[in-house]
Amino acid sequence: MLKIVNLQKKYTTDEVETTALNGISFEIKPGEFVAMMGPSGCGKSTLLNIIGLLDNPNSGEFWFLDKEVSRSSERQRADLRKHHIGFVFQSFNLIDELTVQENIELPLIYQKLSGQEIKERVNEAMEQMQIAHRRNHFPQQLSGGQQQRVAIARAVVSKPALLLADEPTGNLDSAHGREVMELLSALNEAGTTVVMVTHSPSDADYAHRIIRLLDGQIVTESITERHAARVLSPEF
Amino acid sequence: MIKNYLKIAWRNLLRQKAYSAINIIGLATGISACLLIFLFVQHELSYEQHFAKADRTYRVVNDLIVDDEIEKASLTTGGLAPALKADYPEVETAVRLVNADKQAVSVSDDKVFYLTNSYFVDSNFFSVFNYKFLSGDPVTALAAPLSMVLTQATAEKLFGSAAAAQGQLVKIQGESFKVTGVLAPSGPSHLTPDFFASMSSLGNEFMQMMEGEWGNTNTYTYVVLRNSSQAASLQAKMGDFFLKRVKPAYDQMQSTGRVDYKIQPLLDIHLTNDWLYELSPSGNQSYIFIFSAVAIFVLLIASINYMNLATARSAKRAKEVGLRKVVGAHRSQLVSQFLGESLVITLLAVLLALALVELLLPTFNGLTNKSIGSSYLLNPVFGLTLLGIILLIGLVAGSYPAFFLSGFKPVDVLKSDKAPRGSGATLRKGLVILQFTISLVLIIGTVVVYSQMDFLKKADLGFNKEQVAVIDIPSGDTTLTAKLPLIKSEMLANPHVTKVSASAQIPGQGSGVLIFLVERNNAMVEKTMNMMTVDYDFLDLMGIKLKAGRNFSPDMGTDQSSGFIINEAAANLLGWKEAVGKRIGFSDTTSGKVIGVVKDFNYTSLHDKIAPVVLRVRPRTSGYLLARLSADNFDEALAHVKSTWARFDPNRPIDLTFLDESFNAQYQSEEKMLKVFGYFSILTIIIACMGLFGLTSFMAEQRTREIGIRKVLGSSVLGIVMLLTKDFAVLVIIAIVLASPLAWYGMQQWLQEFAYRVPLSPWLFVSAGMVALIIAVATVSVQAAKAALLNPIKALRSE
Structure with missing residues (x-):
């Protein structure tokens, strides 16, 4: 799915140069569920932004779907995002002026699909996230858990190969957080590659693999216990 | 996709009502001002356009040059038209018009009306000026003497309807004219007829005098060229016209004067102010520029509001921009979305503006003396202008916010839910300065125009124009003028009528100049000067002071035949230190002597330096009857004057004005400018303040946390208000310095x-600046106080 080789990212302000990522290399295979953990400022969100093609590295290689994309133009990256990547944010980032249904159809509008196809796909996503009954509500009228389900529906409505989640349960209580994690897990099982940034060890436990960062470098990579158990179980 | 954009645009409009209102109302006001001025300018530029041959019709005007003094006159001699037609093959048609000014006309014994613009024209006049006839035949209508063509308005005034007028008789100065045609209303023109009568009605004697005497200028001459491209060559060929045709006649009169003839395009007449004796007040090209500039400024100020508010509230849209980019929107798509939104807002503003224009048109017509109707809506040029305005504001004012907002990076805006710091603040400040600079220029302009008008009205003119009633004596009524001494004494029977006089001219009416023969170095030379014919009481009534010599006196029998009084300016022009006793006259046969010199008085408006004036005395002059009324019993005195006049002239309605009003009428175009400046400066400051109001509320919102912290740390409400107000006050002060x-x-x-003007005192600028500053600070303070009064806990929680 994606391969990162010796990635460097530096931020320069007037006087200070901060190294956010320092020689990172790893690979994620299709169908994987990877969690990235580490203390605040360790570079995990920067890494997620680069993977999501929202930011550019200073050096190193980034292969996405067998293409080197670290030097792609904004237009090419927008096209890749549009067709292959879905995003889920901690703060949901729904557009307040649009209803649930309109928020979810947004990515499809930019794909220029037919009205009928948009309708079908949005209905499907809403059913899947169990928010169809709220289709005409505005974001402010929903609970946090419902808002995040809408955000996930929006992220998956275009059936992306890669789903990126930046602390998806950070703004939710534990019950709603679990609900969201179950949804992400189900999506992964259905074939979507998921990369998630999180502080929560219990959320990270839903992943197959945990990449731990510190000061812009990978310190450990480990298989989660749950995944290890599943891999070792007779049904796997 | 467009549906999605429109939906968001519409919901944003509804959600942020105050912001939307500021934008739409501000823009609508700006656009309506712009449209009204567009209609005015278009009307000004449309003069004569409706005449089919307008592009190859010219008026012949002339420079009358006597002793290096040039009089630029639109009146020419009656012989000019036939001579031009005969001499130059380029001239297809030449027609003449004699303006007989105001006439009392009657359709029956008891019905007398005054018609102000009485035009006597050649029978082929309508082949040049192709008015549309409601009835009658343009070719034959004025073929016979004593025939007349009425305008629809005149026909309705005299006969109740246009249809009833045809074939009827109208009495003018004892002669019966037959109505041979009625004209439909036509487009704007320098010709503003009440009626056209056949030139031949003026009689053979007049025609012979008019055509035979080259020194007599009482005719307007128009020529139609076969081709408009011949204008320059004809003008060149006309260079020797004076020598060939006129000089012999001048030599016979022993005149040393000279005349330069020029052809002036018909289409240029209205907006040219160079020529004396225009048939109707000219337009003013510089006012067209000034008004257009003002319109553009108002629109600019409103557009700036849109740009400033759109970028100031960018934080509100930042998340949406980031999100759209995340899901794959290209920047160009976002640019079109925001441009679309500004087009929607502009479109709404234009609709509101059209309603405003319809509402304000009558007032605007009054302001500009125009009669623009609603038919402008069908005018394709108006439609195109409207479309232009929509595109210009929608795209130009919309493009900055569009490019600004669409430039946000998702990484920067999605986490913080805010626009990047310092976004566009400097440009916004610059635009606010621009808005206030424009507003201030207009405010200062208004104050200066107002002071100048006040100065003009209160200036010492050298005569007292207050409390003087002026009755227009119908021309040609010798029975009435014969009774003038009697009328005067009857009026004076009322103690509140303090003085009565008659004169052929009054200050402010500008009768034009005459050629005099004056003494210089023991010889007589020609000089052009203004002449006034007055009676014995004129100087006394007007309060014009004698400087040397004496006033006219009925006891001096020679005063009427050979006595002249001149003003100081005339004495200076003629180089006479001791003017009394010098020889002066019209020709060798009617020469006389200067008997007195009066102090200078403003014979014309204060636009001009005091002109040389020569007065002669005639106790029974036609023209005007002047009555000075006592201020204490003004109404009673006025009633007495009116009733006395009515006894002597019972059949005609009295035509009474006041000297101060008719003199001040010379400042009509300045009055117009004052009003337009006044209204528009108020408008610009209101729109600019609406923008400030919106900006402050967004600034206060952005600084809610800072305000909270300051309050927690002990800042007073006043302190917070000062903090927020200071920034804007600085901008207005910079604007004052620039403006x-x-x-x-x-x-x-x-x-x-x-020629006489008010000094530009620094106080004018200081006071205008203070007014703008106070208004701006007041606007900002309201919003700032609102923010400052917020509970600090709430303020801190909002982050």
């Missing part, structure tokens, strides 16, 4: 139009 020299320069130019 003052601009306004000073502009108004200095404008004041050049006046």
